[in-house]
Amino acid sequence: DTAVSQTPKYLVTQMGNDKSIKCEQNLGHDTMYWYKQDSKKFLKIMFSYNNKELIINETVPNRFSPKSPDKAHLNLHINSLELGDSAVYFCASSQARSYEQYFGPGTRLTVT
Amino acid sequence: GNSVTQMEGPVTLSEEAFLTINCTYTATGYPSLFWYVQYPGEGLQLLLKATKADDKGSNKGFEATYRKETTSFHLEKGSVQVSDSAVYFCALTDNNDMRFGAGTRLTVKP
Numbered sequence: 001d002t003a004v005s006q007t008p009k010y011l012v013t014q015m016g017n018d019k020s021i022k023c024e025q026n027l028g029h030d031t032m033y034w035y036k037q038d039s040k041k042f043l044k045i046m047f048s049y050n051n052k053e054l055i056i057n058e059t060v061p062n063r064f065s066p067k068s069p070d071k072a073h074l075n076l077h078i079n080s081l082e083l084g085d086s087a088v089y090f091c092a093s094s095q096a097r098s099y100e101q102y103f104g105p106g107t108r109l110t111v112t
Numbered sequence: 113g114n115s116v117t118q119m120e121g122p123v124t125l126s127e128e129a130f131l132t133i134n135c136t137y138t139a140t141g142y143p144s145l146f147w148y149v150q151y152p153g154e155g156l157q158l159l160l161k162a163t164k165a166d167d168k169g170s171n172k173g174f175e176a177t178y179r180k181e182t183t184s185f186h187l188e189k190g191s192v193q194v195s196d197s198a199v200y201f202c203a204l205t206d207n208n209d210m211r212f213g214a215g216t217r218l219t220v221k222p
Contacts, residue, residue: 103155
């Protein structure tokens with residue numbers, strides 16, 4: 001009964017490719033998030049999203065786009081991948097924006 | 113804006129030693145405060161939380177007290193184990209998104 005799941009766990013791809021990471025939560029939460037964690041473990045929020053509002057961190061390149069087919073899913077699509085996109089990407093969800101968040105296991109993206 | 117500052121690591125302790133990881137925050141209003149733990153190869157897990165001043169959060173032998181007067185939420189454990197080796201993140205929320213500290217890596221040696 002994984003609360004927040006992500007696929008794939010590992011993703012290795014070449015520069016210039018387009019890829020997607022999927023996220024699903026079965027907690028009935030209204031808000032979902034994407035984070036990027038660099039090699040020094042620093043967490044950077046990329047997006048927060050509920051069915052009313054998408055908030056984008058202004059430092060995130062527009063090559064990154066979240067797509068939500070329904071309340072339980074928030075996928076991350078990345079166009080024209082670059083070397084600097086290599087990181088671990090975490091999906092998370094919460095009951096509302098100010099509540100504690102529940103994290104997925106992460107997707108390690110390696111761009112070669 | 114709101115922010116969290118936690119002590120830089122890495123921290124290396126022997127088993128059964130006392131642990132303190134400092135965390136201070138800057139916030140307008142009355143934030144909720146959290147500690148998350150990230151074990152190797154895993155996502156972040158909520159360790160404990162406190163939602164108002166003087167609240168004490170506790171879990172798995174870890175404790176932290178919400179100190180409004182010093183704007184702090186230091187994490188403590190009386191006797192650490194090898195299995196506590198992980199990265200620890202302090203975080204806060206107000207009415208907006210969660211703000212995380214930079215993380216502190218703890219290594220506990222037998």
